[in-house]
Every structure is written in C-alpha cells, then in structure tokens.
Amino acid sequence: GENVEQHPSTLSVQEGDSAVIKCTYSDSASNYFPWYKQELGKGPQLIIDIRSNVGEKKDQRIAVTLNKTAKHFSLHITETQPEDSAVYFCAARQAGSARQLTFGSGTQLTVLP
Amino acid sequence: DAGVIQSPRHEVTEMGQEVTLRCKPISGHDYLFWYRQTMMRGLELLIYFNNNVPIDDSGMPEDRFSAKMPNASFSTLKIQPSEPRDSAVYFCASRTGTGRDIQYFGAGTRLSVL
Numbered sequence: 123g124e125n126v127e128q129h130p131s132t133l134s135v136q137e138g139d140s141a142v143i144k145c146t147y148s149d150s151a152s153n154y155f156p157w158y159k160q161e162l163g164k165g166p167q168l169i170i171d172i173r174s175n176v177g178e179k180k181d182q183r184i185a186v187t188l189n190k191t192a193k194h195f196s197l198h199i200t201e202t203q204p205e206d207s208a209v210y211f212c213a214a215r216q217a218g219s220a221r222q223l224t225f226g227s228g229t230q231l232t233v234l235p
Numbered sequence: 236d237a238g239v240i241q242s243p244r245h246e247v248t249e250m251g252q253e254v255t256l257r258c259k260p261i262s263g264h265d266y267l268f269w270y271r272q273t274m275m276r277g278l279e280l281l282i283y284f285n286n287n288v289p290i291d292d293s294g295m296p297e298d299r300f301s302a303k304m305p306n307a308s309f310s311t312l313k314i315q316p317s318e319p320r321d322s323a324v325y326f327c328a329s330r331t332g333t334g335r336d337i338q339y340f341g342a343g344t345r346l347s348v349l
Binding site (some may be wrong): 154156158164165166168169171187211212215221222225226227228 | 239255268277278280283293316326328335336338340341342
C-alpha cells in the first residue's frame, strides 16, 4: 500500500515569512495529492490539491509543487498570517478503483506575530 | 448544506461500555469514510462505504469495532466493549462519486474511555 511521510512535524515562522512543508510518497501509481488544514477542534479541510499530470498549482498565497520522478510534493505558504496557524496534512491517493487517501503525519504550523 | 454532521461531539465512557458514534454525510455524496486520529498514529482510515456498501474495512483495528450504513444519510461506528486505548478523535468524511476527489470532514467525536 501507499506510505506518505511528512516533514517537519512542527514549524514556526514569523508573520510575513514563507512556510514550506514537504511530503514523500512510495507508490509511483499515486495520482492525486491533496493538502488539508485542520484548525483546533475542527475536522480537516481541503485547501489545495494537485493531480499527477500537473507540476505546480497556485491559489493566492498557497502553492503546491509535485515532482513525480522523486515522488515528493510540497506545500508553500507565502506572506504567512496568524490565521494560517494550524495542523497541515498531505495525502496521496493511489490510482485505480480505490478511493481512499493515505495521510501524512501532519505539521503543526505556528505563525508568530 | 450543513456539511457532514457527527454526534456526539464528546463522549466519555468507562471501559467495557458500548459506544456508538453517528454520522450524517452531505446529501448526494456516494462515499463515506470513518477515520481515527491519535497523536501516535495520526489520521487512520478505518472503513469506507460506497453507496452504503462497505468497500474496505481493513483499517478496523479489531472485532470490537463495527460500522454500518443503513441508508445514504446515516452511518454508525460502534465499539463494544470499549477500552482506554480506543480514546481518540473519530472523524467521518464524505465525498461525491464524480468530479474532484474532495473529502469533506465532520467536526469529529472526541472519545475518552476511562
């Protein structure tokens, strides 16, 4: 099955700086890579996703990059704000009929004012 | 739509008791997922349903856990008997069968087994 590793487990940045979270996956057949944000006391919410036929995707201050050869993908948050503080999860979905996602272990991002 | 609705939000019970967690998916969604979140193991998929039929329950930790989906708008996750190591946050998520692969999560049920 798929295995997703996520780094770092915790990340502190100053407000206005950029934050980068990295994930690697094991199954080269995986073709869909979402990122979820989980705020305290809430369930995870999708913030951005990318498919394997695309190398980069951007949505305002958030971007995701994918390197299929190296089997890794990254989340980039620019101009961080205090409300970006949360736990971020990467995930991968294998190609084929399976519909489940395999999640990384999460990154606690703290944006310091 | 109100999103995925889970109940109760918090459950405190004693070891050996039966626990039932409930989930109402988003109307029209074909897939329903049950996850467990702990500090040690992160977010684990327990079981998922497609059109009310269990597809993969390989993540269910042991026979004490069972899940049902009697209709398209309701699912339960039952633990019987409960043990302290079952303490975790349990999430339900749903998604459509077509289009983007977005899973919508409920707010979760925080279970504490004493």
